[in-house]
Amino acid sequence: MxxxxxxxxxxxxxxxxPDTADRLLSDALEPEGVPHRYGEVALLLRLASGPTDxxxxxxxxxxxxxxxxxxxxxxxxxxxxxxxxARLKVATAGVVAAFTLTGGLAAADALPGxxxxxxxxxxxVVGVHVPxxxxxxxxxxxxxxxxxxxxxxxxxxxxPAPVTSSATVPTLTQPSTVSATSTSVxxxxxxxxxxxxxxxxxxxxxxxxxxxxxxxxAPKATGSAPAxxxxxxxxxxxPTQARPARNxxxxxxxxxxxxxxxxxxxxRPDRPTPRQ
Amino acid sequence: xxxxxxFDEVLAAARAGAEWAVTALYRDLNPPLLAYLRAVEPxxxxxxxxxVWLGIGRNLSAFEGDEAAFRGWAFTIARRRVVDLRxxxxxxxxxxxxxxxxxAIAGSxxxxxxxxxxxxxxxxxxxxxxLLPPDQADVVLxxxxxxxxxxxxxxxxxxxxxxxxxxxxxxxxRLAKAxxxxxxxx
Numbered sequence: 001m002x003x004x005x006x007x008x009x010x011x012x013x014x015x016x017x018p019d020t021a022d023r024l025l026s027d028a029l030e031p032e033g034v035p036h037r038y039g040e041v042a043l044l045l046r047l048a049s050g051p052t053d054x055x056x057x058x059x060x061x062x063x064x065x066x067x068x069x070x071x072x073x074x075x076x077x078x079x080x081x082x083x084x085x086a087r088l089k090v091a092t093a094g095v096v097a098a099f100t101l102t103g104g105l106a107a108a109d110a111l112p113g114x115x116x117x118x119x120x121x122x123x124x125v126v127g128v129h130v131p132x133x134x135x136x137x138x139x140x141x142x143x144x145x146x147x148x149x150x151x152x153x154x155x156x157x158x159x160p161a162p163v164t165s166s167a168t169v170p171t172l173t174q175p176s177t178v179s180a181t182s183t184s185v186x187x188x189x190x191x192x193x194x195x196x197x198x199x200x201x202x203x204x205x206x207x208x209x210x211x212x213x214x215x216x217x218a219p220k221a222t223g224s225a226p227a228x229x230x231x232x233x234x235x236x237x238x239p240t241q242a243r244p245a246r247n248x249x250x251x252x253x254x255x256x257x258x259x260x261x262x263x264x265x266x267x268r269p270d271r272p273t274p275r276q
Numbered sequence: 277x278x279x280x281x282x283f284d285e286v287l288a289a290a291r292a293g294a295e296w297a298v299t300a301l302y303r304d305l306n307p308p309l310l311a312y313l314r315a316v317e318p319x320x321x322x323x324x325x326x327x328v329w330l331g332i333g334r335n336l337s338a339f340e341g342d343e344a345a346f347r348g349w350a351f352t353i354a355r356r357r358v359v360d361l362r363x364x365x366x367x368x369x370x371x372x373x374x375x376x377x378x379x380a381i382a383g384s385x386x387x388x389x390x391x392x393x394x395x396x397x398x399x400x401x402x403x404x405x406x407l408l409p410p411d412q413a414d415v416v417l418x419x420x421x422x423x424x425x426x427x428x429x430x431x432x433x434x435x436x437x438x439x440x441x442x443x444x445x446x447x448x449x450r451l452a453k454a455x456x457x458x459x460x461x462x
């Protein structure tokens with residue numbers, strides 16, 4: 001006996017090679033090719049592959065069920081897409097509303113100090129300038145980089161920074177030897193600012209009293225800017241950036257106004273540096 | 277393989293829920309599915325077939341392959357339904373039957389071929405299931421009724437192709453011996 005229960009004599013009597021067995025099950029054997037003792041097996045298998053009675057019974061109902069299952073399997077995906085779109089729209093609307101609200105409050109200087117500073121810095125990136133309690137860029141809604149003072153007289157008279165009701169006007173002393181370069185840089189990098197009030201002036205521009213509005217609060221000179229000191233100053237230092245002052249009670253003294261130069265951003269190497 | 281080259285078009289339309297395409301798939305595949313299910317689970321074959329088609333409909337959008345692969349996938353679902361049914365019952369209904377099955381049906385006085393031809397296809401398939409051990413019967417039915425090749429049967433049964441070849445070889449020898457021993461085959 002073998003492990004499968006067949007005796008050796010049975011194995012010889014019902015010998016069947018694997019290829020023939022495969023072809024027998026595939027119905028690929030011609031009748032004359034069927035091995036001895038397997039003729040009725042071949043007939044049995046042929047009969048087993050015969051038609052099934054009633055295979056189309058209830059076909060319409062079965063097909064309708066399958067179609068319903070197919071269509072219902074599509075719905076969850078569509079619902080998921082719709083839900084995703086709706087959530088995306090809500091999120092976008094929320095972000096827009098948050099920016100609008102924050103920007104409005106920042107423009108009205110109604111945010112707390114640190115928040116106002118953060119908002120001012122953030123909005124300055126996109127070109128909108130709002131009051132900044134910590135100083136920094138100009139605090140106006142106009143372009144920040146108003147061209148700096150053109151080369152003027154060799155010695156400029158610097159007046160104390162006039163303070164308006166909304167901001168102070170920077171007072172910078174521009175040496176004639178260095179300010180040209182810095183001015184040209186500013187003009188080149190900010191062409192939109194060429195329409196500023198100091199455009200085309202060859203001397204420090206005196207801003208009329210009426211021009212010191214809330215929309216253009218002027219920064220005050222701070223830090224290493226000696227130009228903030230009153231009195232005649234002759235210096236070779238380049239223009240320095242002034243910080244804005246938030247002193248709504250300050251005076252409205254008019255005087256020579258020079259918009260501060262915005263320092264060149266070192267992180268923009270792709271922007272060519274204009275040359276004189 | 278009745279659909280042939282039109283299978284891709286039919287499948288795409290069926291995925292979109294076209295009734296005519298589902299009808300074409302059903303008419304092509306339901307007869308062998310039902311034949312297989314009637315052979316292995318005669319009392320629940322129709323219900324099982326409905327479950328199989330429901331499963332096909334639910335997962336048709338995820339299916340990728342040709343007509344042969346679709347056929348194999350459908351029989352895989354069918355066999356899983358059968359296994360689930362047997363598991364629920366807790367017992368197996370298709371125990372191997374004594375070798376007298378075909379003799380009892382045909383009668384010893386009838387010529388062997390006439391005896392077999394007197395049987396309906398469903399009876400013949402049922403006799404195969406009763407005569408063979410379950411795994412051998414599955415191999416024979418999937419190959420003969422489903423038209424699957426060795427590799428597809430191996431995928432359906434979760435076996436290696438070599439194991440399927442061994443099973444089908446033993447199944448044929450067992451059938452030959454049973455028919456010879458009971459006088460159906462001289």
